[in-house]
Amino acid sequence: xxxxxxxxxxxxxxxxxxxxxxxxxxxxxxxxxxxxxxxxxxxxxxxxxxxxxxxxxxxxxxxxxxxxxxxxxxxxxxxxxxxxxxxxxxxxxxxxxxxxxxxxxxxxxxxxxxxxxxxxxxxxxxxxxxxxxxxxxxxxxxxxxxxxxxxxxxxxxxxxxxxxxxxxxxxxxxxxxxxxxxxxxxxxxxxxxxxxxxxxxxxxxxxxxxxxxxxxxxxxxxxxxxxxxxxxxxxxxxxxxxxxxxxxxxxxxx
Numbered sequence: 001x002x003x004x005x006x007x008x009x010x011x012x013x014x015x016x017x018x019x020x021x022x023x024x025x026x027x028x029x030x031x032x033x034x035x036x037x038x039x040x041x042x043x044x045x046x047x048x049x050x051x052x053x054x055x056x057x058x059x060x061x062x063x064x065x066x067x068x069x070x071x072x073x074x075x076x077x078x079x080x081x082x083x084x085x086x087x088x089x090x091x092x093x094x095x096x097x098x099x100x101x102x103x104x105x106x107x108x109x110x111x112x113x114x115x116x117x118x119x120x121x122x123x124x125x126x127x128x129x130x131x132x133x134x135x136x137x138x139x140x141x142x143x144x145x146x147x148x149x150x151x152x153x154x155x156x157x158x159x160x161x162x163x164x165x166x167x168x169x170x171x172x173x174x175x176x177x178x179x180x181x182x183x184x185x186x187x188x189x190x191x192x193x194x195x196x197x198x199x200x201x202x203x204x205x206x207x208x209x210x211x212x213x214x215x216x217x218x219x220x221x222x223x224x225x226x227x228x229x230x231x232x233x234x235x236x237x238x239x240x241x242x243x244x245x246x247x248x249x250x251x252x253x254x
Contacts, residue, residue: 082154082169087236093116094151094234097120101147111144118236122148126165126185126228133172135184137192148232149197154200155234161193162231165225183208187219189230 001225092197095113102111110125129141152159163182175181186206193199 011156012209020222039069047246082183083236087115087120090155091232093154094120094122098147101144105143109142120234120236122151122232122234124230124232125225126226129189129230130185133170133175133181135174135181135188142192142196144154144193146197149193151192151198152199152232152234158203158205158235159193159199160233160235161190162206162213162233163189163208164213164227164229164231165211166227167214167218168224178210179208181208182210185230189232193232 003204014048019116058245063123084091091113098111098113099108102108104164107128112123114121114123124144128144129137131138163184163186164180165178170178172180183206190206194201196203211218214223215229216226218224218227
């Protein structure tokens with residue numbers, strides 16, 4: 001039997017460090033991509049993503065009154081603000097823009113911006129937009145609505161346009177009641193925001209409330225003037241809406 005020579009010892013691989021070095025470079029590249037992406041964020045896109053995630057996973061119901069998400073809310077250092085913070089910032093921005101515009105046109109008393117738990121509302125006096133008993137836009141009203149549209153296009157929210165009247169009955173050849181008048185005015189504002197203002201139809205809805213939601217005393221002319229208005233409501237998700245989403249997304253038991 002012939003004796004086989006032992007296998008020659010394999011040479012040591014001196015280039016194994018390249019694998020670790022390549023891994024380190026990959027991680028560094030990923031880190032800089034994340035830093036670049038979050039260094040100058042597109043606020044509108046972040047808000048849209050935030051709403052979608054919060055509604056899909058119902059994190060607002062579980063984690064706080066304002067819809068705080070554990071993904072985004074890191075004690076003020078997250079990549080996107082909470083829904084409550086976004087609403088506060090939008091309120092400041094809208095108030096600044098609309099008040100500045102109204103002051104420059106001398107219509108301060110006819111444009112108001114206010115906020116409540118789940119919305120921000122831009123209120124426009126009816127005589128700023130419409131003639132008495134009419135749903136046709138007055139000359140000059142387009143400039144006001146264009147300013148409103150520019151402000152709304154900077155936000156991802158759905159928008160509801162509401163028409164309101166005072167309690168004085170109307171009956172003319174065009175409208176038989178304040179319901180029809182308020183609805184027609186809301187529809188006219190909606191059409192302008194869509195056709196001239198560039199807002200997507202899927203974001204818009206309308207309601208005509210007639211005289212049923214006064215904000216002032218209808219026994220005075222001043223109060224009735226305040227009640228005749230168009231409200232442009234910027235909608236934020238409520239806890240009830242998030243709970244309904246959770247219920248509809250939960251699979252039924254077998």
